[in-house]
Amino acid sequence: MSNPTPIVFETTNYELPAHQKRALLWTLYIGYLALVAGVFHGLAQALSYANIDILQYFPILRSYYQGLTAHGVANVLIFTFSFSNAFLPLMTARALSRPLNSTLLWASFGTLVFGNILTVYAIVSNQASVLYTSYAPLQAHWTYYVGLVFVVISTWLSTIVMLLAFFQWRREHPGMRVPLLAFISVVSYVMWFLASLPLAVSFLGFMIPWSIGILPKIDPLLTRTLFWFTAHAIVYAWLLPAYISWYVLVPRQAGGKVVSDSLTRFAFILFLILSIPTGFHHQYTDPGISNVMKGLHGVLTFGVFFPSLATAFSVMAALEMGGRAHGGKGLLGWILKLPWGDPSLTAQLLAMITFVFGGITGLINASLVMNQVIHNTTWVPGHFHMTVGSAVALTLVGVAYWLIPYLTGRGLWNRPMALASSWIYTIGVLIFARGMVSAGLEGMPRRFFRAADNAYDSAAWDLGGILTGVGGTLMFVGIMLFFVVIAVTIFFGRKGEHPRDIPWSETLTAPALTGWQPKLDQLKIWIPVAIVLVIIAYGPFLVSYLPPRLLSQGYQFW
Ligand code: HAS
Ligand code: CU
Numbered sequence: 001m002s003n004p005t006p007i008v009f010e011t012t013n014y015e016l017p018a019h020q021k022r023a024l025l026w027t028l029y030i031g032y033l034a035l036v037a038g039v040f041h042g043l044a045q046a047l048s049y050a051n052i053d054i055l056q057y058f059p060i061l062r063s064y065y066q067g068l069t070a071h072g073v074a075n076v077l078i079f080t081f082s083f084s085n086a087f088l089p090l091m092t093a094r095a096l097s098r099p100l101n102s103t104l105l106w107a108s109f110g111t112l113v114f115g116n117i118l119t120v121y122a123i124v125s126n127q128a129s130v131l132y133t134s135y136a137p138l139q140a141h142w143t144y145y146v147g148l149v150f151v152v153i154s155t156w157l158s159t160i161v162m163l164l165a166f167f168q169w170r171r172e173h174p175g176m177r178v179p180l181l182a183f184i185s186v187v188s189y190v191m192w193f194l195a196s197l198p199l200a201v202s203f204l205g206f207m208i209p210w211s212i213g214i215l216p217k218i219d220p221l222l223t224r225t226l227f228w229f230t231a232h233a234i235v236y237a238w239l240l241p242a243y244i245s246w247y248v249l250v251p252r253q254a255g256g257k258v259v260s261d262s263l264t265r266f267a268f269i270l271f272l273i274l275s276i277p278t279g280f281h282h283q284y285t286d287p288g289i290s291n292v293m294k295g296l297h298g299v300l301t302f303g304v305f306f307p308s309l310a311t312a313f314s315v316m317a318a319l320e321m322g323g324r325a326h327g328g329k330g331l332l333g334w335i336l337k338l339p340w341g342d343p344s345l346t347a348q349l350l351a352m353i354t355f356v357f358g359g360i361t362g363l364i365n366a367s368l369v370m371n372q373v374i375h376n377t378t379w380v381p382g383h384f385h386m387t388v389g390s391a392v393a394l395t396l397v398g399v400a401y402w403l404i405p406y407l408t409g410r411g412l413w414n415r416p417m418a419l420a421s422s423w424i425y426t427i428g429v430l431i432f433a434r435g436m437v438s439a440g441l442e443g444m445p446r447r448f449f450r451a452a453d454n455a456y457d458s459a460a461w462d463l464g465g466i467l468t469g470v471g472g473t474l475m476f477v478g479i480m481l482f483f484v485v486i487a488v489t490i491f492f493g494r495k496g497e498h499p500r501d502i503p504w505s506e507t508l509t510a511p512a513l514t515g516w517q518p519k520l521d522q523l524k525i526w527i528p529v530a531i532v533l534v535i536i537a538y539g540p541f542l543v544s545y546l547p548p549r550l551l552s553q554g555y556q557f558w
């Protein structure tokens with residue numbers, strides 16, 4: 001009698017071939033370099049709010065807006081997507097115990113490099129001071145837009161790399177539950193692929209032809225709407241790789257287990273469905289969009305709050321399990337027993353704590369009425385430095401502390417310095433955000449070079465401005481320490497003292513094999529649901545608005 005088919009996939013400690021690991025490693029290097037390069041202007045910007053102008057010492061910069069564009073593009077576009085292009089395929093391959101497609105992997109790397117060269121050229125030569133939001137009618141040189149298109153294509157190639165592995169695995173393992181880690185990795189980039197299409201339409205259909213001169217004028221509201229159509233979901237494309245680490249890797253590092261396989265899958269499915277139809281919450285103050293549609297996007301934004309609450313609950317429970325396994329007692333005593341000496345875990349715990357405040361400020365942003373108070377003030381950068389600037393950035397820093405050793409075969413150098421880096425950064429970001437949030441409530445504008453422009457200044461911004469400067473300086477020091485730790489690790493880390501596997505956690509109970517749970521794996525159910533919601537959320541606006549109103553010429557002010 002033949003053996004019955006096993007239904008739960010037994011994964012092994014699978015290692016990718018060396019050249020595939022190299023492709024991933026070089027992709028990561030681009031990302032971490034972008035992080036470090038981007039924070040220099042971050043420091044200048046933070047000090048400017050404390051009325052200190054250090055920009056004059058940056059000979060390469062022609063204007064504040066050139067620096068702010070570099071900061072935004074490097075830190076939220078290049079850093080995050082380079083990381084995901086490496087991390088998500090690695091997680092998929094490891095969970096499915098199979099190699100990736102080498103040609104596509106290297107093609108993704110090559111496209112990322114090429115896109116970066118074009119975009120960096122445009123920004124460094126001061127032909128793209130349009131900020132990362134790229135709003136028309138501010139106009140950049142075509143190399144800026146084409147470069148970003150190539151960066152997006154690199155993410156699509158990485159998505160295909162993952163889907164190929166995923167479908168091949170499915171063919172070979174009919175009837176099996178997809179391993180959790182592979183499922184949530186694939187869902188993250190499928191969500192991003194769907195979300196990126198409106199931006200592709202905007203750049204290929206409007207911005208690039210306009211920057212080349214084929215299209216003499218542009219529709220600012222339509223292109224801005226297409227931008228946010230993609231760019232609210234973009235924040236979840238940054239966040240989900242961090243969530244993957246919190247859900248499936250952190251429990252192992254803390255000594256706990258994944259609390260629920262189904263809840264984890266369900267949270268990611270909710271992100272797939274709800275991340276995209278919420279973009280109007282960035283446009284509450286824009287004319288030309290009906291209040292009903294703004295209200296609908298507001299309600300859906302509160303919907304997409306829910307999977308993050310579920311994440312908080314689930315990750316906290318996994319941590320508690322770990323703390324108690326290390327001897328922690330009492331209601332909160334387990335927190336102290338978590339392995340705080342592990343720089344990788346500590347960075348991520350600090351990221352989570354900061355994200356609590358990022359979430360609360362997000363809820364206030366999302367409320368149609370309260371948004372009127374904080375929109376375009378420094379409150380908003382206060383919010384996003386506690387989300388992408390710490391929940392994501394610090395998690396990616398924490399992941400680097402095991403991932404770079406894992407891929408290079410060298411042990412992490414100087415753990416105390418690695419720990420100090422995250423603590424200094426976190427204390428910095430909390431002071432910084434306190435400053436930005438409070439000064440924002442006093443009306444201090446964002447995207448504003450305060451140190452050089454006192455025409456509309458207010459004494460009510462002084463305390464917030466100083467806190468912003470102090471916090472921003474600490475954040476800068478934290479990232480520099482991170483850079484030193486990683487650079488020395490890469491060149492001089494002790495060979496052979498690296499982790500032999502990713503820190504992968506077990507789940508409390510195996511995935512269910514009967515009932516409704518296996519349906520969670522069916523992307524063919526969830527992708528159409530996501531598309532229908534997007535049509536409901538954007539269809540009425542597009543139907544009433546189109547055709548495009550090509551009314552504005554381009555402007556280059558700085
Ligand atoms: Fe946001 C603006 C609403 C999350 C990023 N956001 C921005 C901008 C950026 C950004 C970059 O509705 C500015 C864009 C620009 O340049 O104009 N945001 C939200 C809401 C959420 C939210 C409702 N944002 C994010 C995330 C981001 C991000 C995530 C990046 C990664 N945001 C808005 C709105 C605006 C906005 C409006 C427009 C404002 C305007 O007027 O311009 C929510 O998804 C947040 C949910 C989060 C939570 C927190 C869960 C907490 C967890 C940690 C648990 C802690 C543990 C600790 C376990 C519910 C999961 C345990 C540790 C121990 C040691 C015990
Ligand atoms: Cu948003």
